[in-house]
Amino acid sequence: MPGSTAIILSDIGTGGSGQKISRLLKFFGVGHQVVAVDELFPLLLKKDTGPVQIFGSAAAFLRLFEKLEKERDKQWLLDARIHSAFCFVENGGGNPAGILAKLSVGTKAKLVAAKESSEPWKVSETAKDFTGLLTGLTVAPVAAASGLGPAGLVRGLHTETLIANPEGAVFLRLTFSGRPFFLSMTDVIDIDAPLPARDFDIRPHFLQAVPVVLYVKWAFAGTGWQSSETTACLVIDDPLLRPKYGHLNYEHLLGLMERLNFSTSIAFIPWNWNRSSAGTVKLFKDKQARFSLSVHGCDHTAGEFGGRDRARLAWKSRESIRRMARHRQKTGLAHDQVMIFPQGVFSGEAMAAVKHGEFIGTVSSEVISADPPARPVTIADYWEVAVMNYSDFPIFTRRYPWAGAENFAFDILLGKPCIVAIHHNDCHDGYKCLSDCIERLNKLNVKLRWTSLAEVIRRSFRWREISPSVVELEMYGSEVRLFNPSGEKKVFRICKRESTADAITGITVESQPVKWVFADNQVTFETDLFPEEAKTVTITYKPIPLDGIAGEGLGYRIKAGMRRYLSEVRDNHFQQKMFSK
Secondary structure, three states: OOOOEEEEEOOOOOOHHHHHHHHHHHHOOOOEEEEOHHHHHHHHHOOOOOOEEEEEEHHHHHHHHHHHHHOHHHHHHHHHHEEEEEEEOHHHOOOHHHHHHHHOOOOOOEEEOOOOOOOOEEEOOOOHHHHHHHOOOEEOOOOOOOOOOOOOEEEOOOOEEEEEEOOEEEEEEEEEOOEEEEEEOOOOOOOOOEOOOOOOOOHHHHHHHHHHHHHHHHHOOOOOOEOOOEEEEEEEEOOOOOOEEOOEEHHHHHHHHHHHOOOEEEEEOHHHOOOOOHHHHHHHHHOOOOEEEEEOOOOOOOOOOOOOOHHHHHHHHHHHHHHHHHHHHHHOOOOOOEEOOHHHOOOHHHHHHHHOOOOOEEEEOOOOOOOOOOOOOEHHHHHOOOEEEEOOEEEEEOEOHHHOHHHHHHHHHHOOOEEEEEEHHHHOOOOHHHHHHHHHHHOOOOOEEEOOHHHHHHOOEEEEEEEOOEEEEEEOOOEEEEEOOOOOOEEEEEEEEOOOOOOEEEEEEOOEEOOOEEEOOEEEEEEEEOOOOEEEEEEEEOOOOOOOOOOOOHHHHHHHHHHHHHHHHHHHHHHHHHHHO
16 A cells, blocks of 8 residues: 555454454555564664554553653654554453553543443544544444443543543543554454344444544545545335325425435336326426436335246346336336345345346345345445445445434445435325434535435445556446546556356446456456546346246236235325324
């Protein structure tokens, strides 16, 4: 990595926390090395050593300070070669009081026990340079997922508190040897651990994840993986294109979108392709910057994409595309080639079928497949821009409003898009829950680009500059939108994870074929962009053979039709009466 070098003190390098730090740095694209305390000063003496960021436990830093007391002539090395340091308390121990005493000479700082409290944790409002989009965020206390809370709380220290509650600070920015020294009173998260639930909730991991992630994003802002912009979209599942559906009124929704400035994608069930009203279609056409359509299954039957018959799933995927094409031909209304699985149910084979069926990506609240047994997904997998565990095809995660602004904010901090999900019955309160959520998101310290789901996928990637003229970029969907905002010509070196290259039929940039190579489980290719130039990249795949499958039987079609009509009766009558009581 050019510019900065991360060092993990080897006192923890062979232990669990050292490995956790190493995995975090690798995840964020930060080069690093493990160095013993006794070897740190010789390393810093090397002329080619740039500004160094040091990670270590409280115990490791105490050993470093003891060594410095014996070799005071080396103090200048820390002054000249250290950029900053991040210190954490490993496994709730490691003498946090000792490290605090070293860093707070001359103050009245003291360490107190961290007792269970109902007081929320709050991110500083005055350290915006460091806390970024999490500035001022409050998070209700939740028992730590690891079972380990803070090793203690700091009181009485006259310096920057970055995360605290009224009882004390748990994350601070101090100064040592004239350099920023960040002290976290908790251990760091293990991103290689299995996903603890159906999604990742930051609240039980807040103190283990937020301090170290904030530090890495701040300390390596110019060298690690970055995102160019944050795209956002609201997704509403199931409704037909009629003036009203259940608690949803499209004219009212449009007024809310224009007042609060957001966009909506309707997850449209292809079975309904011949049932849209002309007036609602016209509304969508007139307001294409606000309204868009995505694909919600095919018939929307229970678990229709949860099976393992690849040929049948391939037919189902193609049938959804055919029906949406008929809808476009009938109404003139375009749609996004983005799949949202009904009830979030999908199998690994379904992901393969969708990948080979002209879709550019999927969006889901669920990332655990219906396969027996379910394929493991780690925290690191979920933290990616999109989950890529199934056929190297992306699941862009979405959340419901009640996940809280803290989860959306942390997703954005990681480089993920901001996708909100609701159903029509979530509008039963006059859109209050939805409008409150959108207002909180728009108040975050980040500019959201509200757009369609297709544009969310095309604009969601990660990149880093590996030289002044070369940008390395990883794409996730089968399409990506490139843009060169600089004043110089840039070479974009693009890669996408693929376990095999056999299924790829071609890669094009602005519809022109480009040469690509396959190695190390990824395809790689290049394209040049002049200043202010934009290009679209597309990867196409071979269709999956249908093995003679020509459709569903009469009995299935009758049941599917009954399900759709009964669902409408439920949504437009029973649920409205239920919520009106």
